Amino acid sequence: MGENGFNFMPAWPELFLAVGGMLLLMIGVFRGPKGREAAATWSPAHAINARSVTWLAIGLLVITAFIVSGQPIERSVIFAGMFVSDAFSIFAKLLILLGSALTLILAIDYNEREQMARFEYAVLILFATVGMMAMVSANDLISLYLGLELQSLSLYVVAAFRRDSLQSTEAGLKYFVLGALSSGMLLYGASLVYGFAGTTSFPGLAAIVADQAAEAPLGLIFGLVFVSAGLAFKVAAAPFHMWTPDVYEGSPTPVTAFFSVAPKIAATALFVRVMIEPFGALGDQWWQIIWVISILSMGLGAFAAINQTNIKRLMAYSSIGHIGYALVGLVSGDETGVRGVLTYVAIYLFMNVATFAVILCMRRQGKSVERIDDLSGLATTQPLLAAALAICMFSMSGIPPLAGFFGKLYVFLPAIAAGYYGLAVIGVLTSVVSAFYYLRVVKIMYFDEPAPAFDQPIGTAMCIVLAGTSLFTLLFFVYPAPLLGAAAVAAAALFAG
Amino acid sequence: MLIHALCFYLFAAILVASAVMVIAARNPVHSVLFLILGFFNAAGLFVLMGAEFLAMILVVVYVGAVAVLFLFVVMMLDVDFAALRSGFLRYLPIGGLIGLILLAELALIVGAWSFAPEAASASQLPIPDPSQISNTHALGLILYTDYVYAFQMSGLILLVAMVGAIVLTLREREGVRRQDVSRQINRTREQSIEVVKVPTRGGV
Numbered sequence: 156m157g158e159n160g161f162n163f164m165p166a167w168p169e170l171f172l173a174v175g176g177m178l179l180l181m182i183g184v185f186r187g188p189k190g191r192e193a194a195a196t197w198s199p200a201h202a203i204n205a206r207s208v209t210w211l212a213i214g215l216l217v218i219t220a221f222i223v224s225g226q227p228i229e230r231s232v233i234f235a236g237m238f239v240s241d242a243f244s245i246f247a248k249l250l251i252l253l254g255s256a257l258t259l260i261l262a263i264d265y266n267e268r269e270q271m272a273r274f275e276y277a278v279l280i281l282f283a284t285v286g287m288m289a290m291v292s293a294n295d296l297i298s299l300y301l302g303l304e305l306q307s308l309s310l311y312v313v314a315a316f317r318r319d320s321l322q323s324t325e326a327g328l329k330y331f332v333l334g335a336l337s338s339g340m341l342l343y344g345a346s347l348v349y350g351f352a353g354t355t356s357f358p359g360l361a362a363i364v365a366d367q368a369a370e371a372p373l374g375l376i377f378g379l380v381f382v383s384a385g386l387a388f389k390v391a392a393a394p395f396h397m398w399t400p401d402v403y404e405g406s407p408t409p410v411t412a413f414f415s416v417a418p419k420i421a422a423t424a425l426f427v428r429v430m431i432e433p434f435g436a437l438g439d440q441w442w443q444i445i446w447v448i449s450i451l452s453m454g455l456g457a458f459a460a461i462n463q464t465n466i467k468r469l470m471a472y473s474s475i476g477h478i479g480y481a482l483v484g485l486v487s488g489d490e491t492g493v494r495g496v497l498t499y500v501a502i503y504l505f506m507n508v509a510t511f512a513v514i515l516c517m518r519r520q521g522k523s524v525e526r527i528d529d530l531s532g533l534a535t536t537q538p539l540l541a542a543a544l545a546i547c548m549f550s551m552s553g554i555p556p557l558a559g560f561f562g563k564l565y566v567f568l569p570a571i572a573a574g575y576y577g578l579a580v581i582g583v584l585t586s587v588v589s590a591f592y593y594l595r596v597v598k599i600m601y602f603d604e605p606a607p608a609f610d611q612p613i614g615t616a617m618c619i620v621l622a623g624t625s626l627f628t629l630l631f632f633v634y635p636a637p638l639l640g641a642a643a644v645a646a647a648a649l650f651a652g
Numbered sequence: 653m654l655i656h657a658l659c660f661y662l663f664a665a666i667l668v669a670s671a672v673m674v675i676a677a678r679n680p681v682h683s684v685l686f687l688i689l690g691f692f693n694a695a696g697l698f699v700l701m702g703a704e705f706l707a708m709i710l711v712v713v714y715v716g717a718v719a720v721l722f723l724f725v726v727m728m729l730d731v732d733f734a735a736l737r738s739g740f741l742r743y744l745p746i747g748g749l750i751g752l753i754l755l756a757e758l759a760l761i762v763g764a765w766s767f768a769p770e771a772a773s774a775s776q777l778p779i780p781d782p783s784q785i786s787n788t789h790a791l792g793l794i795l796y797t798d799y800v801y802a803f804q805m806s807g808l809i810l811l812v813a814m815v816g817a818i819v820l821t822l823r824e825r826e827g828v829r830r831q832d833v834s835r836q837i838n839r840t841r842e843q844s845i846e847v848v849k850v851p852t853r854g855g856v
Contacts (some may be wrong), residue, residue: 166801173808180815194824234801275819282812289805301805308809312816327820347761354769363768372766377757 326405344381534606
């Protein structure tokens with residue numbers, strides 16, 4: 156790379172995906188129904204078009220994942236310091252791409268059945284994925300915000316994607332208003348930080364913050380607090396979680412599945428990078444914030460979920476709880492802690508995709524059902540489906556030897572090593588409480604009177620996704636080395652600089 | 653210098669007054685018109701500071717597009733502004749309280765504000781000398797080089813906004829008269845004109 160030359164290589168996956176997304180937009184528009192039919196809410200022509208565009212989008216995501224995995228893991232900074240590619244961003248990007256691709260596969264059949272299959276869905280998911288990749292590669296407050304906004308804007312639209320449903324529209328609007336509020340807080344914090352430091356670049360901030368860490372000025376801490384509040388909104392951690400249950404319940408189920416994995420992972424990775432890289436020297440200040448957020452999220456996730464009757468709402472509270480556990484790793488703020496966070500979100504991805512695959516199978520006479528009671532006696536009517544959901548529920552409650560146990564283990568160990576005993580104890584206690592409602596689902600499936608069976612068949616692609624993710628959850632303990640090793644390399648990259 | 657100061661106070665006073673009128677005016681159309689007046693005066697302030705590019709952008713983007721869009725919304729949608737304002741008094745105490753807390757916090761920060769000693773040198777791009785180079789030129793030099801990433805990302809965000817607006821709102825409606833250019837051109841005289849003999853005093 157010359158002194159003034161541009162080196163695009165580290166951003167090649169983002170460029171590829173963005174251009175691919177625009178191409179798919181073109182393909183969708185020009186090959187789809189034309190004229191009056193195009194404006195109709197639904198027609199069979201839309202479904203055919205959506206199916207082909209969605210499969211192309213999945214192909215694009217897979218190719219992008221290959222490009223990402225071929226990237227060198229050395230840290231390289233481009234675009235005048237705005238964009239960074241390192242092992243950490245590569246790890247997070249692979250998870251994001253996997254999450255997006257899997258949830259897109261889950262969406263195909265559902266969207267057609269619910270007559271909301273339109274090609275824009277896949278295109279918006281692609282753009283959201285580009286935004287998430289930009290988030291985890293942000294090396295500057297400006298690129299952080301732009302990535303976040305690209306992601307959020309696409310998410311607002313897909314939340315309201317079933318535009319004739321009041322619930323879905325309400326979910327989209329609620330998400331939009333609260334998302335705009337959180338972006339405002341983030342920007343306010345960023346402007347305070349910039350006002351103090353005179354730079355928005357992460358390395359520049361890190362140098363200045365390290366200089367001032369001994370006696371951190373009020374303005375900087377205020378900025379830090381607002382930035383963390385904005386980011387906590389995006390990861391849906393308590394007390395900034397209010398939007399989550401309503402949005403999760405109101406959005407179409409494949410959108411909920413998408414929300415609960417890819418954007419969560421991206422926002423968590425961004426949270427970790429922002430806390431460790433630019434504000435690493437202020438660890439004494441922010442660990443208290445994260446500590447409180449983490450405990451509140453774990454507690455709320457455990458107690459508020461008990462009374463839920465709707466499985467999507469249950470998953471919303473469960474996701475709040477899981478973010479709390481992941482943040483335990485961030486509180487310890489060292490390399491093993493960050494490794495724990497990354498391992499946790501990776502395992503969480505598989506558990507959640509499997510759970511939502513089962514939720515998407517919950518339909519009777521062509522209509523989706525969402526109540527937990529609808530699962531009763533599933534073990535006698537559809538034993539395999541029940542087994543898959545049981546694996547997920549056991550894993551989420553953290554019962555060994557399933558994957559979820561290891562996720563929790565790797566965030567609690569560093570917390571104990573760093574001396575945060577109280578946090579670890581509270582974490583274990585809340586996970587005992589949350590086991591109640593996870594195991595209740597299992598009890599309903601295995602011991603209650605069978606309800607009428609769900610519609611069959613569930614589709615080949617869906618079967619493969621469900622089998623793959625639940626087998627991963629079940630058999631993770633046999634060979635955990637690749638994931639743990641990759642997470643360790645990724646975490647080390649964050650502390651190398 | 654005196655003229656400079658006079659201009660500043662003139663622009664600033666009108667700006668504040670029109671900002672008050674934006675929220676105080678009963679008629680929403682008047683509000684938008686005051687908003688436009690406010691934009692113009694803010695643009696004047698920018699010119700006084702030597703930021704002529706920002707002044708132009710403010711007029712072109714905000715007055716040209718945003719304000720006109722607002723006017724369209726206000727005039728074409730039947731929004732009941734009286735109903736929107738009805739909760740104002742009820743929410744005033746809590747809203748005012750939050751506002752006061754935020755104000756106090758701001759005062760606290762500003763009162764104890766300090767800059768990092770390296771702040772001036774840390775900025776990635778030093779401000780060029782305005783006597784050497786015009787605003788527009790200076791911005792143009794960095795917009796497509798150092799900030800090309802941010803610029804393109806913003807473009808992508810706008811694209812998503814556009815796609816989203818179309819996805820969520822484009823609907824088929826009955827009885828919409830569309831323009832069909834080929835039909836317009838292919839019309840012949842026979843199809844469009846009928847010669848009628850009107851009898852005297854008979855009417856058509």
